[in-house]
Structure formats: structure tokens, C-alpha cells
Amino acid sequence: MKHTIQQIFQSGKFVFGFSIFATILLIVIIYPLVITDAPLAIIGQGTFFPPGIYVNVYDSMDSTPYILNLDDAVAKRIAGKLGDQERLDIKDWLVAAGIPENEIDTSNTEQLLEQWVNNYDPQKKVAGMTFARQRYYQRLDASLDGLLSIEGVTVAQKSLETGLLEEIDAVGQSDYVNISEVTNKRVLLLGTDNFGRDMLTELVSATATSLKIGFVAGIIATLIGLTLGLLGGYIGGTVDDVIMFVTNLFIVIPSFVLLILISYSIGQEQRGPITVAAVIGFTSWVWTAKAVRSQVVSLRNRDHVNLSKLSGHSIVHIIISDILPYIASYVVMALILQISSGILAEAGLSILGLGPKTTDVPTLGLMMNWAMIYQAHILGRWWAYLPVLITIALITFSMNLMNTGLDQVFNPALRD
């Protein structure tokens, strides 16, 4: 046993796959201990906040301002509001409004803004312009307002007695806030999802659930497959015929269809993660059964098994001590593959809307489903689906690498 494990850990592929998998597992275990937020707590009002550090505006006005005189601050401020695309858009509008094209210079900010302020009219209808485009120009106009001013902004508060605005503070253009002095800030490494939930916390929790689903499905499938394979292979005769008939049937009938039918029949309310895992397990045992059976058939007439039979050992004893050790390596490899295909099956089901019910826990498939329903991929909200996809791919990739590594250790013919 010790020797086998040593040998396994000498396989580069296995070690690489194992370290990826172990890292994912460690993150899943440690992260919730450090950050104890509920994974499905809705913190953001609105959909798909981009990743970044969120600093409380109210608190940052309270904290002491520091004046930094940086030369490029104004240029950066203008560039932030008025990028290349916006300049071209402004030019388009101005041309449509009848300004000769050679009079417009998109690189001259002051002139461009002056032309814009003088000519832009939100009520004007430009032929062929969609309503969305009109709204875009209205927003652009609002954001450009006062872009070139050098004055600060006045902060006012409504007086409780008179109801009038009273100036309480003024924020200059060169005022800075030290982030570490602002009490309320939140790092959202992966932004928020369509419901305004912290993506990272949700993703870690979803990974944990998906791994659990994979393990339960894999163990159920492997146990069923192993039992049927052992029974059919060892006992033979009619039992074998029946088992092989059923196995061959389920090999050609697509398990995906069975999954859909069963999941749908169970109904949304009863579909917890474990139920889904069990359904996946019950529909994916066929390959294990077939492979175990063929190995057992070839083992059945070996000398040591015959000797055991002659010694009067029971069938259970023979199977456990004379047959199982020979197929153990195969069963472990099959289990690993079943786990990874279980995770994929859950994801596929969830995309179809047949995943675990949506209110309890997130799973990788459900997160993918939400991202797709809210069109994150079309809107360019990469943080809502790309981390999920990468996580799924990393899990299945690491498991397949481990499997290939094991295969090379146990089947010398496959070594390069």
C-alpha cells in the first residue's frame, strides 16, 4: 500500500492534478472560516457590479481631506469621462446636427466641448437614431456637465428647522482621501451577480456544493456499478444475463434523457442538491458495471480464486479478499471520473432549469444558469460566468489528470 502511494506520487500528471484539486478543496474549506458572510446574501442593489474595491462615499466625505497637487489629475479626469469613443460619438452627433466635418477636431478638448455645449439639444430628433441612442447622448451630456470647471463641489445638508440647504463642506478638485482612513469599504474581487450577491463568496459556496454533488453521485454510481459488476461477473448464468441485458440497455439509452425525465418528475420543491446527486448517481453506473464485470470474468477462473473456493470460503469472502484487491485500482479511477462527470451533469441539468431548487444553496450549474438567464455573456459581464466556467474546467481537468496519472501507474503499457 505504502509503495503504491509512493509510486502514484511519482507520476507528474497525478501530482499536478492532485495539487490543483487540493488547492480548490483547501480554498473551499478555509474561505468560509475567514469570511463568514452568507453566500446568498443580497448586498448590492442592482445587477452585475464590476469587480473592485467599493469605498463608501458618505464616509469618505467625513474623513480628513489631503491636498495633493498632481499635474495630470485634470487630464485624467477629462480622459475618464471623454474617451476616444465618446469623442467620436460627439463628432457623429455634431455632424448630424449640421456642423461641417472639417471644423470638428476630436483631439482639441476645449473646442469640442464648446461646440457640444453650443449645439447639443436633447429635444432634437436626429433622423434614424434609436431611442436608446438618444438616451445615451442625454447621459453623455449630463456627465460632461462642468467637466472643464476648476471649482470644487459644495456639499450641502437640509436644515432640520428651516428645510433649506446649508453648506456644510466643500470638496476641492485636488482633495484626496486615504482609503485606509475610510471606515466602510468592501472588496468585491469578482463583483456581484445579477441579484447583487458577492460573486466570490457565492462561487466558493457553489464549488463546495458542486463537489458534494459530485462525490455523492460518484459514490452512488460506483457502488451500484461495482455491486452489479461483481454479481454478474462472479455468479454468471442467468443473473449475469439479466444484469448485462439491463446494462446494455442503459448504455444506449442516453442518460441525459433519463436525468431530465426523473428530475422533472421529482418537481422543483423536492429537488435539493443531494436528491439531484442521487438522481445523477442512479443514471450513470452503467460503464462501471460493464467494466467491473469484464474484469471479474477474467479473474473468476484464476488459480487463487479456485483455491479459495476449494478451501470452502463464502462468496462474500472470496469477492472481498480475492477479487476486490485486483480491481481496486480500476474502481478508484472510475470513481474519480464519475465524480467529475457528476459535476458536469449537474451543471447541464441546471442550465436546462432542472437543477437543485434555487433558494437554498448555489451550485456551479445554477450560477451559470443565472448568468445565462440575465445574459451576462451578451452584456460583457465576464465576472458572472467566466470564474464559474474556469472553476468547473479546473475541477474536471484536475480529476482527469489524476486519473491519467493513476492509469499510467497501474497500466505500465500506457507509460510514455
Added chain:
Amino acid sequence: MKGYRKYFLNKMLWFVVTLVAAFILNFILPRLMPGDPVAAIVSRLAQGMSNSTGVQAIYEQYTELFGTNKPMLEQFFIYMKNVVRGDFGFSFSQYPRPVSEVIKASIWWTIALQFPAIIVGWIIGNSLGALAAYLKGGFDKVLMPVSIFVSNLPAFGMAVILLVIFAVNLKWFPTSGGYGFDLIPNMSWKFLWSVIVHYQLPFWSIVAITIGGQAIGMRSMAIYELNADYVKYSRFMGIKDRKIIGYVFRNAMLPQVTGLALSIGTMVGGALVAEIIFSYPGLGTTLLSGVMGQDYPLISAATLIITAMVLIANFLIEILYGFIDPRIKAAQSD
């Protein structure tokens, strides 16, 4: 030809048996669940309906349609009779369209998309795998990790990545649908072009998914064959390398054909989900709308059709296999 007859009959019998079994499963699985299926359907359908006589009327109509008040065996024959006539009842979510019409509108999209894609993916994957086994070295070292990684991406993952790169960012192809949303299906060039453009992304995403797994399988098969004794023997005999390679790949192909027959169900499952990502008007999207609309007759019919398609594909591949594997002829003529 005569030697094959037993093989064909055997495969034919097996095809019929699996079809019947799939049919029975399709009938029995939803009915095995606790509770009255009609009551469940009606309660889902009648959500938000306050008129109790209306609910009662719907209940009676569906009890009649599914025959749930009759014994199980009789229900089965009613179901079978309806299916044989192509009558799957009315779709709940797209009432008053009958289910058969909904399926008819989507099935050709799926067939035209998936089978060419799977076959092209299979051919490219096998060629790449065989090349990797033969050339070894750098090609193998690059191709294999890439194939392993790609084959581990879920089918919808590949679809999403292609969609984001080629449709959203580069804008080369449309993001969704089977043809332009402003067109009505007809035989004009404009429509055909639109169909072709919309076809590309779903097609290549299914191809890409298929390639990885096939390349890996073919590579290990070819390596195994390249080390076989007959190859060494032929080399000693001085047979030309090209001729040996021909033998090797023919032998390595055979298990890959069987592999295709056995994995076509899984592939179709993955491809159906890829269809959903592109909102391609095929069976996958129909299935999704069935699930979303709690449309039991639609789901039942769609799954039955998908199973039948997979079984037919499987049967055809096995027939083909009978022709290309000489051992079958040898075994049958004994």
C-alpha cells in the same frame, strides 16, 4: 453479404428492444413518482387561476387525455396508440399548438446541426490523435494537454466562450437564433445566408467539444497498435512504412467507431445544452422552453424523440461497423 445477415438481424433486434425499453421508461418514469401526475400538471397549470370550475374542467380534460383514471396497463396502450399516430397532445406552454407541430418545427434544426458537427468533430479529432501518435515530439506535447483541457470543458462552456469571443467581441457572427430575427423562413438567398451565418458558432462549438475526447482516444489506440507485434514483424519483413501505417490506423479506427456508437448519447446531450446557449431553434431550446413552461407533454415528446434519434444513430453506426470490421464477417461465416 450473406455472412452479415445474422449480424444485421442481431443488431436490428437489439435496436427494437432498446427502443421499446426507452419507450416504456419514458412512459413509466414520470408515473412512478408519488402523487397523481395529472393533479400535479393541473396545479402547475392552474396557478393563479381562481375559477374552481375552470380547474375542474382542465383536470377532467387531462384525465381523459392521459387516461390516468384507468389501470396502468391500459394507460400504456393509450399512450402507445397516441404516439404511433404522432399525437402527443397539446403543448401547455404554446397552446393551442399541438406538441407534434412544435417538435416538427425544431427537430430538423437539431438534426442538421448536431450530426454533421459530431461527424466532423470525430474525423478531425481522430486525424489529430493519429498524427499525434505518429509524429510524437512537439506536436504531441502541445496537442495532448490542449485536448485534455478542452475535453474537460463542459459543452456549454465551449459555447459560451466561442459566443463571447466571436459574436460579442469580434461581432463576426450573430449571438443567437437560427436565422435573422427580421426574416421569415423562405427559400431566398438572403434567408439561406442568414441560416449559414447563424449555423457557424453552434456548429464549431460542438465540433470543438467532440475533437478533444476523440483525439485522446485515438492517440492511445494508435500508440497501442504501433507497438503491437505485427508492426514489428512487418518492419522486419521490410514492408514500407506507409503501408504499415495504413494497417495500424485501420485497426486503431475500429474501437473508435464503436466508441462513437456508445458515446453518441452523451454527445447529443451536451450538444442540446450548447443549443440553448445560442438559442438555436432546435430540440434543446424546445426542451428548455418546455421545462420553463412546466409543459409536460412537450418534455415527454422531446425526450422520446431525442432517445429515438440517438438509438437510430447508434444502430446506423453499428451497421457501418459491420461493413468495415472484417472480423465480423469472419465470425459470421463460421
